[in-house]
Amino acid sequence: MNSSFASRLGIEHPLIQAPMSGSTPPALVAAVSNAGGLGSLGAGYLEPSAIIEQAAQIRALGERPYAIGLFVLPDEFDADMAAVAKAREQLDALMAREGLDVRTSLPARWAPRFSDQFAALCEARPAVAIFAFGVISPMQRRELQRRDIYVIGTATTVAEARAWADAGADAVCVQGAEAGGHRGTFLHKEEEAMIGLFALLPLAVRALQIPVIAAGGIMDGSGVLAAEVLGAAASQLGTAFLTCPECSAAEAWKRDLPHVEDHQVTTIRGFSGRAARGVRNRFVEAMPEAAQGLPYPVLNALTAPLRRAAAAAGRGDLLSEWCGQAAGLVRPQPAAELVARLMYEYRLARRTLVS
Numbered sequence: 579m580n581s582s583f584a585s586r587l588g589i590e591h592p593l594i595q596a597p598m599s600g601s602t603p604p605a606l607v608a609a610v611s612n613a614g615g616l617g618s619l620g621a622g623y624l625e626p627s628a629i630i631e632q633a634a635q636i637r638a639l640g641e642r643p644y645a646i647g648l649f650v651l652p653d654e655f656d657a658d659m660a661a662v663a664k665a666r667e668q669l670d671a672l673m674a675r676e677g678l679d680v681r682t683s684l685p686a687r688w689a690p691r692f693s694d695q696f697a698a699l700c701e702a703r704p705a706v707a708i709f710a711f712g713v714i715s716p717m718q719r720r721e722l723q724r725r726d727i728y729v730i731g732t733a734t735t736v737a738e739a740r741a742w743a744d745a746g747a748d749a750v751c752v753q754g755a756e757a758g759g760h761r762g763t764f765l766h767k768e769e770e771a772m773i774g775l776f777a778l779l780p781l782a783v784r785a786l787q788i789p790v791i792a793a794g795g796i797m798d799g800s801g802v803l804a805a806e807v808l809g810a811a812a813s814q815l816g817t818a819f820l821t822c823p824e825c826s827a828a829e830a831w832k833r834d835l836p837h838v839e840d841h842q843v844t845t846i847r848g849f850s851g852r853a854a855r856g857v858r859n860r861f862v863e864a865m866p867e868a869a870q871g872l873p874y875p876v877l878n879a880l881t882a883p884l885r886r887a888a889a890a891a892g893r894g895d896l897l898s899e900w901c902g903q904a905a906g907l908v909r910p911q912p913a914a915e916l917v918a919r920l921m922y923e924y925r926l927a928r929r930t931l932v933s
């Protein structure tokens with residue numbers, strides 16, 4: 579396997595546990611990194627103080643390289659308050675109909691300020707920073723370079739991959755349409771940037787001079803090998819780690835994932851205001867029309883307490899069950915065992931192909 583990428587980062591396996599904001603607590607990140615992969619803290623929703631705190635917890639659990647993932651967003655957001663009021667009314671009515679004792683409320687801010695999160699990332703100084711939703715500025719690139727932080731930019735098309743290469747990224751993670759969670763798209767309409775990994779990966783490898791990381795639907799060692807054959811320097815897996823005991827995904831979500839069928843996984847805007855891949859559950863079917871018009875992160879902030887209440891009530895049908903198209907292939911097991919199993923399967927698949 580492409581060992582130069584792994585040795586540059588000081589990791590044993592070119593295997594990245596995706597930053598999954600809200601679901602990647604320090605215990606999961608450290609378990610993956612201690613097992614020789616690259617664990618990643620999804621910090622998109624974290625306040626700067628929480629980023630610093632969780633980074634310290636990861637370091638306390640092992641001195642291995644790890645990544646922090648952020649969403650590149652403006653610091654401030656305007657919201658159409660009339661549209662917000664209408665959406666709140668409809669969301670509250672839906673929760674009442676579903677018998678969930680929770681209502682929307684207006685948050686102090688729609689999202690943490692990106693520039694403050696970025697400063698916290700620089701202070702935490704992980705080995706790797708993974709960015710999605712946009713490209714960082716030349717000044718931010720220099721800040722990371724000064725601290726020797728390796729930069730991975732997320733792209734959903736070749737044009738976005740080029741934009742990251744031009745911005746000085748060390749590597750680009752191409753997110754195929756199969757991928758779970760939010761789409762990283764920033765240059766195109768969401769529906770234009772739904773390229774399958776088998777097309778996007780070789781196109782990006784041909785277009786770029788820097789390492790390309792594959793993400794989307796990779797669930798086992800054969801998938802890791804397939805990505806390598808198509809030119810990937812490493813594989814980034816999200817959904818595969820959601821059923822690890824160290825992962826903080828809601829129990830109902832973890833319970834549902836092994837039973838998810840491919841046709842039940844769809845693109846959803848109604849939880850956050852931004853396209854994301856997950857299970858077409860009761861909430862998605864009953865999604866209020868007014869909510870669908872609100873942008874990210876406004877809708878995301880409004881539905882956050884509803885999703886927390888749904889999780890607490892064990893109502894997987896009402897929470898954002900993000901996952902990739904191959905979710906049915908999850909294998910619930912501790913993260914270190916999963917990393918070892920993925921690499922065992924990878925080596926076995928490689929031997930079988932060669933012989």
Ligand SMILES: Cc1cc2nc3c(=O)[nH]c(=O)nc-3n(C[C@H](O)[C@H](O)[C@H](O)COP(=O)(O)O)c2cc1C
Binds near residue numbers: 601732753756758815
């Ligand atoms: C629950 C969940 C949350 C995610 N959150 C983030 C995130 O915060 N930052 C990010 O760069 N990617 C995020 N992703 C996308 C992953 O980086 C990756 O593209 C995706 O998981 C790959 O597809 P797979 O889930 O089929 O493995 C998330 C994915 C999932 C499933």
